[in-house]
Amino acid sequence: MTTIIADLKRKVLVADSRITTNSNLVQYAAEKLYRAGRSIYGEAGDVENGLKFRRWVLDGMPKKGRPSFGNSTDDEFSILELDKDGIWLWDQTMARQALKESEFSIGSGHKIALYAMRVLGKSAEEAIEEAAKIDIHTAGPVQVLHLKEKDQ
Numbered sequence: 001m002t003t004i005i006a007d008l009k010r011k012v013l014v015a016d017s018r019i020t021t022n023s024n025l026v027q028y029a030a031e032k033l034y035r036a037g038r039s040i041y042g043e044a045g046d047v048e049n050g051l052k053f054r055r056w057v058l059d060g061m062p063k064k065g066r067p068s069f070g071n072s073t074d075d076e077f078s079i080l081e082l083d084k085d086g087i088w089l090w091d092q093t094m095a096r097q098a099l100k101e102s103e104f105s106i107g108s109g110h111k112i113a114l115y116a117m118r119v120l121g122k123s124a125e126e127a128i129e130e131a132a133k134i135d136i137h138t139a140g141p142v143q144v145l146h147l148k149e150k151d152q
Helices: 047-058 110-118 124-134
Strands: 003-007 012-015 018-021 026-029 033-036 039-045 077-083 086-091 097-099 103-107 143-146
Touching: 003 039, 003 077, 003 110, 003 124, 012 039, 012 077, 012 124, 033 047, 033 143, 039 047, 039 103, 039 143, 047 077, 077 103, 086 103, 103 110, 110 124
Parallel strands: none
Antiparallel strands: 003 012, 003 103, 012 143, 018 026, 033 039, 039 077, 077 086, 086 097
């Protein structure tokens, strides 16, 4: 899977780069963070569904082209969205859920990452590195995307 962190205080998304497919037989590095409109996004879970969601977002979220997804656990994916108003969570239900936390994480290493930030005081980048030490589906290089492009 992956590990992705939204840090509202710093207005940044941070992710690892590992993609795992075909029941863990194939692993490779890929971009998991992207910008669309006034938001930035990070995807975890089923790669095909994540890309389907990404195409819809990059096309401007047209109502007519809104994707639908199955309910199988094999099809599960999560998307973190960060905008000026906060952190949002999407999944295969296509419901945009507002989150009240100042930092939030998704993916297979999310508990490790949040522990590293909230208890150990690590930055989001350092928390991804900590998750990679334990979670076999999390690996570098670490990706960072700032909400404001000039902060990159």
